[in-house]
């Protein structure tokens with residue numbers, strides 16, 4: 555593997571398309587990936603843990619963080635605040651790591667603005683609407699009103715698909731994980747991400763010419 559720079563992989567998708575599972579699986583399987591834990595004012599779900607799935611905050615705490623400039627981006631999604639803490643994203647990518655984040659399309663757009671050359675935007679799409687609906691009901695995490703909002707938002711999210719670099723269809727989870735993994739591998743090998751190594755090789759060649 556070339557000694558490339560790190561970058562950010564943004565995974566966005568309509569709610570229920572399976573992006574959180576994909577992110578966590580990728581993080582588990584690769585040691586060059588760090589998952590970016592977001593902050594939110596949404597109530598914690600039964601299976602979620604503070605500081606692992608999200609930093610759960612009150613609205614006052616979240617607003618204090620906004621005013622203190624602690625977010626790379628933040629947005630109101632489905633009526634709750636969500637934000638990506640600055641933490642050490644820049645240091646991580648400079649240090650050759652890949653930061654993976656599960657955020658909405660507004661967040662994806664902001665990340666592209668802040669890190670235009672160091673962001674890869676992947677949109678995960680469910681194979682069809684029925685499947686999406688089924689998943690939202692099956693996971694029993696949200697009430698009917700919330701599910702309705704999430705389905706309505708899916709329409710707007712799909713309209714932004716052209717802003718994304720890649721589309722992954724999550725028909726079969728294992729295949730979708732593999733697709734994301736392949737995208738990451740290809741991105742690692744991009745010429746533009748391996749400038750340092752190329753420059754070093756050029757310099758070494760010059761030295762060789764001098765010696766001969």
Ligand code: 5GP
Nearest residue numbers: 592628629631636637638656657658660661
């Ligand atoms: P959920 O409540 O289902 O965990 O997430 C709802 C939506 O908020 C999802 O689309 C998720 O990707 C998005 N989201 C989670 N964290 C962030 C974040 O830090 N920033 C933004 N902009 N969206 C986020």
